[in-house]
Amino acid sequence: MKSNQELIEAATAARENAHAPFSHFKVGAALLTTGDEIVTGCNVENASYGLTLCAERVAIFKAISENKKDFTKICVVADTDALTPPCGACRQIIWEFCGDVEVLMANLHGEGETFQMSELLPKAFDAKFLK
Numbered sequence: 001m002k003s004n005q006e007l008i009e010a011a012t013a014a015r016e017n018a019h020a021p022f023s024h025f026k027v028g029a030a031l032l033t034t035g036d037e038i039v040t041g042c043n044v045e046n047a048s049y050g051l052t053l054c055a056e057r058v059a060i061f062k063a064i065s066e067n068k069k070d071f072t073k074i075c076v077v078a079d080t081d082a083l084t085p086p087c088g089a090c091r092q093i094i095w096e097f098c099g100d101v102e103v104l105m106a107n108l109h110g111e112g113e114t115f116q117m118s119e120l121l122p123k124a125f126d127a128k129f130l131k
């Protein structure tokens with residue numbers, strides 16, 4: 001089982017690929033599969049700002065495109081003192097594709113903290129309502 005440190009290192013490396021010419025706010029994500037593989041992502045911004053994709057969603061969509069569908073943890077790394085949490089849109093996507101996984105938030109100073117998705121998105125809307 002990959003360690004939190006390995007996940008943080010993978011997300012930190014992916015963060016270097018961030019395409020963030022507008023916000024200059026670089027984010028990296030690392031998704032851990034049940035098969036103990038890591039899939040990374042970085043934020044990719046667009047001049048039409050609303051088309052920006054966050055690092056977490058890039059990692060998840062990349063994993064899905066590689067037929068990896070079961071996850072245990074997602075790590076988010078940004079260069080902030082207060083640990084950067086996933087945005088609201090990403091919380092919905094993480095819930096939909098990953099369920100109640102652990103979310104490890106970390107910064108570049110070696111600080112990190114883990115939350116459950118159900119803490120970050122209580123009373124989530126999901127497919128079970130669409131019956």
Ligand code: THU
Nearest residue numbers: 023025027043054055085086087
């Ligand atoms: N961003 C992420 O990639 N993930 C987060 O958890 C928070 C925000 C990105 C989106 C945008 O490119 C930049 O950070 C500033 O909002």
